[in-house]
Amino acid sequence: MRTRPRYLPLIEAEPGMVLGTPVRVTRQGQHRYSLPAGHRLTGDNLRQLAAHHAEFIFVAEPDSRSDEEVAVDAANAAHRVLDIFSGADLADPTLAALFDQVLAYRSA
């Protein structure tokens, strides 16, 4: 099944969610707790993360949208990004690079 990336607060995370990126909790430079990308979270993992004051995690969520819905969502997102950057001079390489990354992020 297709997945889509999403950051979410730990309080919204649930057992069974799959990590999109590794989690590595450090405090004052010291490694405290880590989980690899692709790991399916358990209730115990969530309690451990909460106990170590982790706040946000990155999960790969199942994406049940049809291809058509994905295309419509991407078009709407792109339209809003173009609106926000409508007064920007995209000949400026820094501005163009920011625009490209925001557009790619919104299209994911």
Added chain:
Amino acid sequence: MSKPCITRDEVLSRADELPAFPRIVVEILATLDDPDASLALLTEHIKQDPVITARVLAMANNAAARTRRLSMVRDVFTATSLIGVGRVRETAITTRVGHFVAGGVGSGRGMGFWRHSVAVGVCSEELAQHVALRTPGDLALVAGLLHDVGQLWLSRFRPDTSHESWNEALAHNDGIDVVERERFGVDHAEIGAWLAEHWKLPTSLISGIRHHHDAGTESDELLVPLLHVAEVLSNALDLGRRAENRVTRISSTACSRLGIVWDENIRPLFGRIEARSAHATSIFRHE
């Protein structure tokens, strides 16, 4: 006939008509380098502030529920040990600045203004962490929360012209700072810096507020480029879903000074900022 330019004297003479600036924020910033003093100050203040106490206890009990702690958390000391001093300090700052903004902003723009302030605060903190800046996270947060405090003054004391300035900026894709300088002889960044000086906020924070639209300026303060990039990014990501979210320029000098590269490795930062901003706005939505 156009009104005369806004002067520093006018801004400061009317500053007293705004709610009192929260002293706890000034004191927290003054003790950031001294963790023991900071903790003592926080504990003392929170004990006398039922709103912050309630929020801290709610967060602690939420965390306790996740760790299967059975007893209810009822005191600030236990709560602090559960959620960490940093979160408690962040809650105190955001709660008090939120009350200040809610009491000071004119009608109409209150919620949008606050959402944008929170978003830029979160962006500033996350960017500082991303580029491993030595600026304390709490200073970056306060800078973001207060970067547009000059607009708060304008919307309170020149509401009609302030509103017209936004309309003109959006219609012509001009920067709001450019339109304000044409209409008032000064922009909200300068007005905000005057207010920050009046409240005796740290010099770096004053510079950050003053130059957040002009980050190419010569300044040793890294808070200047940080705040500039944070506001641009907040608008680029459409945080707060404001009609005013527009990106017309970004200082490449500011990006270089921070060491920010806009390539695909930046996208996880976008996700983190978006999630934290939504979360912070939901927590403090009643401000």
